Amino acid sequence: NAGVTQTPKFRVLKTGQSMTLLCAQDMNHEYMYWYRQDPGMGLRLIHYSVGEGTTAKGEVPDGYNVSRLKKQNFLLGLESAAPSQTSVYFCASTWTRDSYGYTFGSGTRLTVV
Amino acid sequence: DAKTTQPNSMESNEEEPVHLPCNHSTISGTDYIHWYRQLPSQGPEYVIHGLTSNVNNRMASLAIAEDRKSSTLILHRATLRDAAVYYCILRSPGDKIIFGKGTRLHILP
Numbered sequence: 001n002a003g004v005t006q007t008p009k010f011r012v013l014k015t016g017q018s019m020t021l022l023c024a025q026d027m028n029h030e031y032m033y034w035y036r037q038d039p040g041m042g043l044r045l046i047h048y049s050v051g052e053g054t055t056a057k058g059e060v061p062d063g064y065n066v067s068r069l070k071k072q073n074f075l076l077g078l079e080s081a082a083p084s085q086t087s088v089y090f091c092a093s094t095w096t097r098d099s100y101g102y103t104f105g106s107g108t109r110l111t112v113v
Numbered sequence: 114d115a116k117t118t119q120p121n122s123m124e125s126n127e128e129e130p131v132h133l134p135c136n137h138s139t140i141s142g143t144d145y146i147h148w149y150r151q152l153p154s155q156g157p158e159y160v161i162h163g164l165t166s167n168v169n170n171r172m173a174s175l176a177i178a179e180d181r182k183s184s185t186l187i188l189h190r191a192t193l194r195d196a197a198v199y200y201c202i203l204r205s206p207g208d209k210i211i212f213g214k215g216t217r218l219h220i221l222p
Contacts, residue, residue: 031209033209035212041214042198042200042212042213042214042215043157043212044212045209045211045212048209050207058209059211090156090157092156092157096207101147101149101159101162102147102149102157102159102210103159104156104157104158105156106155106156107155107156
């Protein structure tokens with residue numbers, strides 16, 4: 001049982017380049033989330049999805065786009081990377097019921113130079 | 114989003130119980146209290162959650178005050194592997210969870 005898998009684990013981008021981070025879950029979870037974590041700080045919510053075909057903005061959505069074409073996948077895109085987007089990105093998923101916890105991936109460490 | 118307040122850091126000795134406090138005075142009646150922890154260089158990990166009654170699982174216990182304005186995460190016998198940042202979070206019905214700064218727990222050998 002893989003849980004939540006994030007691809008890639010590490011990436012270095014040049015300013016202005018684009019890339020897509022992939023989050024895949026095999027638990028049939030409805031809700032999926034993208035967070036970023038900067039050094040010494042807690043996690044901040046970028047975007048989230050409450051079901052296939054839906055997306056919504058979180059706390060820090062600027063500079064990112066997302067898509068949820070399939071229930072099991074949630075993609076995070078950076079159209080034109082900036083050094084301020086250097087961070088560790090975590091994906092999470094959960095059931096719809098509020099009584100369930102979130103399952104997190106192991107993270108993608110992104111450096112923009 | 115309802116807010117929680119936690120101490121920035123705590124220390125405990127190995128093999129002793131640890132009580133991590135959390136205040137959430139603006140909690141609503143339908144908010145679940147969730148606890149997560151984040152080990153160094155890893156993603157957050159679910160620990161435990163509850164609504165009104167105290168809860169136990171293999172990792173920890175959650176004690177919830179009768180008025181639900183505070184809760185305590187209890188690690189019964191801390192090990193060095195329990196050194197992490199612990200987050201207390203309220204989950205509103207159908208809403209996303211927002212992380213605060215959490216409590217950094219140091220375990221002394």
